[in-house]
């Protein structure tokens with residue numbers, strides 16, 4: 497096989513390499529043994545004789561054309577394998593999202609098991625399935641980026657959702673959708689369908705689910721505002737007969753409703769942040785009202801249950817939709 501029109505990759509062309517991988521019009525000259533040791537798929541590929549290069553200096557090289565992969569992603573994966581994957585495997589080092597995404601996608605496709613596991617560990621840490629570990633505020637992760645093992649980019653949630661659907665990684669889906677509803681605009685979602693310059697393009701079904709789940713979360717957010725106003729604690733308020741009560745005449749439930757109403761006026765229920773805390777304890781304190789212990793416990797329990805219910809509705813409705821999509825094709 498001739499290599500006309502193929503550009504040699506600058507860092508991934510080893511003079512004594514014995515296999516040439518071609519993605520798009522880029523050639524990567526690397527070592528068979530390393531690929532076969534790490535990947536079941538390449539191990540099987542090398543069992544079958546591959547066409548060799550006809551060029552004089554490359555006659556020992558088998559040629560494997562990787563037709564569906566971008567050269568950019570292949571370069572990322574080969575750099576992990578051949579040019580020191582130390583930072584990729586070092587847990588204290590943050591890596592770029594593109595690196596994690598390529599390692600997850602191609603690690604799954606070619607069964608680079610160790611690479612896939614590490615990429616999934618990193619992405620899962622930022623898109624947790626467990627509600628208690630989910631970044632609740634839109635700005636959480638950028639504030640707290642040192643805790644996230646991938647460098648944070650707002651638009652990455654779109655790619656995470658797409659990858660989760662394509663690779664049947666349902667655990668990533670609720671957090672990815674929550675972020676798609678809060679961190680990116682509808683325009684950005686639509687661009688992710690249309691743009692062919694991107695590595696990850698949303699399918700129409702994926703776009704529909706992003707838009708629908710955003711609508712669901714907006715409605716959940718309004719709903720919890722209503723529920724807060726109608727809340728009737730089934731515990732006696734410890735302040736009810738205190739001297740404080742005699743002078744202020746505000747019980748904890750009433751104070752809570754004032755806090756929620758004030759949060760509403762500030763627009764806290766306008767968007768899709770249906771999981772953000774709403775106990776309003778900071779605001780309550782500035783109003784000189786500390787909830788009594790029984791009321792505070794009641795509020796906390798109620799909000800925790802509410803958030804769990806919202807989260808599980810999000811999980812149940814969208815996590816397993818992959819099968820539905822396959823069935824509709």
Ligand SMILES: [Zn+2]
Nearest residue numbers: 733748788791
């Ligand atoms: Zn009370």
